[in-house]
Amino acid sequence: MKHLLIAASLAFSTGLAFADGDLKPQQGGVMAETQSGHRVELVAEADQLAVYLTDHGGKPVDSKGASGEVTLLVGSAKTTAALVPAGGNKLTAKAKAAAGAKAIVKVTLPGKAAEQVRLTLK
Template identity: 35%
Template sequence: MKFLSFAIASALAVTPAFAHGDDKPRHGGQVAEVGETIFELVRTPAGASLYIMEDGDEVPAALMTGKLIVTAGGKKTDVPLVAAKGNQFVAKGAQIPSGARVGVLVINKQTQARQSATFAIK
């Protein structure tokens, strides 16, 4: 009985913890994980795209509004996020240079719940 209790306790002690979502970039961008929400920011020649996943599922962008707050060279610029297809937002014309800090704010249209993340651009 003592051996069985020890074996169960040992097995529980070395069980790895798994994240709820996949924090690897799916679109070639940078990933920030806040709780169970994963934000992926992708810089593009036309601006930027933002993708949101919650607990491993895509969050429909059409259900939210949002903006990027880009800080570079001591200057802060707000860029609106426009819902695109699926879980993608687009920030047309966003200029995000290397070394910038980018804050993301999204707001659920129905509940007004806010989610945010911050990126240090490489």
């Protein structure tokens, strides 16, 4: 009986530990998680880059008052564009990026320290 209880508690705790561990893009982009637990999804749109912010549980984080920048690295070329709030949990930057470009996304939420992630566009 004791072994059954231990096995059941391990099975349940393992399931809980991985319940929100997947970084599944909601907008078709690429995702990364900051050290503080915010999730950043970068989407290359026709004439701009969009960044969507969510918390560790996947709930949208309001972009109002947020700021940041996207730095694109393609070969030896480096381009930086400012991120501005675009409503909801979205920030945008006037920049174009092709697949394979490496991006450094830096976001500062109101009253918080800056957070940064590195991503590679697909």
